Amino acid sequence: MKRLLVVSLVVLLSACASSYKPEIDYNPEYNFSQIKSFTVLDAMQATKEDNQAFNMHLSDLDNDRIIRAININLENKGLAAQSTEQADIQVRYQVVTKDKTRIRSYNTSFYSCWSCGPYYGGYNYGAPVNQVDVQDYVEGTLIIDMIDPKLKKSIWRSQVSEAVKDNIPVEEKQARIQELVDAMLASFQSPSVN
Numbered sequence: 019m020k021r022l023l024v025v026s027l028v029v030l031l032s033a034c035a036s037s038y039k040p041e042i043d044y045n046p047e048y049n050f051s052q053i054k055s056f057t058v059l060d061a062m063q064a065t066k067e068d069n070q071a072f073n074m075h076l077s078d079l080d081n082d083r084i085i086r087a088i089n090i091n092l093e094n095k096g097l098a099a100q101s102t103e104q105a106d107i108q109v110r111y112q113v114v115t116k117d118k119t120r121i122r123s124y125n126t127s128f129y130s131c132w133s134c135g136p137y138y139g140g141y142n143y144g145a146p147v148n149q150v151d152v153q154d155y156v157e158g159t160l161i162i163d164m165i166d167p168k169l170k171k172s173i174w175r176s177q178v179s180e181a182v183k184d185n186i187p188v189e190e191k192q193a194r195i196q197e198l199v200d201a202m203l204a205s206f207q208s209p210s211v212n
Contacts, residue, residue, distance in 0.1 A: 040202045044174040048166070050207055055098045056164075057105035058085050061112065083192050084111055087199035088162070095207055107173070108165040115182065118157045124149045156182040162202055176202040 044050075061081060088109055089099055102108065126147050157179055164174035178198065186194065 040176045040178045040204075042174075042176050042205055045171075048173045050174075053097065053106045053207065055100040055104065055106045056092050057100055057102045057108055058088050059102070059108050059110045060085065061110070080191070080195075083195045084160075084199070086192070087196040088203070090196060091199050091203045092206075095203075097207075102167075105167065108167050110163045110165060112159075112161045112163075114159045114161065116157050116159075118155055118181075120153045120155060122151045122153075124151070158182045160198065160202070162199070164206070174206060176206070178202060 061084075088111070092109070093099060100106075126149050158181075159177055159179040161175065161177040163172045165171065166173050178201075
């Protein structure tokens with residue numbers, strides 16, 4: 019069940035990439051112009067090695083899709099993919115899910131009339147009716163960190179959170195994940211960050 023939620027999260031987030039802005043944070047004192055190469059740390063491998071559970075339920079297929087999307091984006095920016103030892107930055111990502119509840123209240127007043135109108139007498143009665151809608155859902159967050167291996171610190175971060183949707187066709191997954199990653203990395207190495 020959790021695996022399905024994480025898969026759905028990745029696809030949902032990618033489906034909605036153009037409809038919201040990712041949250042970006044970075045070290046303004048870092049010289050981003052020195053970055054020429056990168057490596058993407060495999061989240062599933064890091065989980066096994068570090069004995070962490072943040073990506074425990076991520077499927078191999080979606081793990082590969084996210085890595086491929088990050089590689090394509092950063093190579094399109096002119097950065098070269100390198101080994102972990104030679105890369106200027108290490109890219110690490112996480113997928114986190116959280117159960118949430120959304121409560122909405124609507125005022126749907128009810129009024130009725132018998133022989134009402136400007137020329138008729140009659141009775142008019144009404145009653146305010148409040149309708150409450152409670153919805154449980156899963157919120158998913160995709161986080162991408164850029165880490166300087168010499169400093170061993172994060173220098174740049176992007177994250178997006180959204181409600182997870184199901185039933186995204188398999189054929190669309192890579193394109194949607196690529197769209198999400200492109201939106202998340204759009205400001206990386208932009209003039210405002212350098």
